[in-house]
Amino acid sequence: GAVVSQHPSWVICKSGTSVKIECRSLDFQATTMFWYRQFPKQSLMLMATSNEGSKATYEQGVEKDKFLINHASLTLSTLTVTSAHPEDSSFYICSARVAGEDNSPLHFGNGTRLTVT
């Protein structure tokens, strides 16, 4: 149980275009999902906390107009990288926690590798 599906697994786009990444909890409801960014051989850096039905909470230094997050249902959160540039190329990972279990482990998607040319 507790499977998180992230789509697409990889995407290549041209500079200036926007890319949407989906994160779905398949067999549980998630009031909160988290979006991370990871550079090669580095740790995960939290970008934002996505809350169902409300605005996302962004970490310091993360541009909310650049990285649009929508959490429209208890099983889906989306991250849109707007007007992507080569420096946005990275590995983006979402995670979710089962609703009502605030101290339980996170369940991660398999990540999306974004390459902006």
Place this chain on the structure above:
Amino acid sequence: SQQGEEDPQALSIQEGENATMNCSYKTSINNLQWYRQNSGRGLVHLILIRSNEREKHSGRLRVTLDTSKKSSSLLITASRAADTASYFCATGNTGFQKLVFGTGTRLLVSP
């Protein structure tokens, strides 16, 4: 930054040997978790230890926690080539919603 640090950054061992990874953190915590990441994939939760616990076991994994030193260790016994991955510690605070991940240890287990 509240990010924890892990050492070593990289560890290379032979199958059958034990692997020990250490994690240090900076703030008070409610719990500490260890995750594993295979190359280019998401993270998989391994084990959670609460701040009032000192040691926990799960299969070949043994985790210790010393809140006075703000440190934790993960021991993998009788390692296998399939244990090759990056290992991250992550800390959660009281009433927390988000986790802060450490810098990670890249483990290579050679057959």
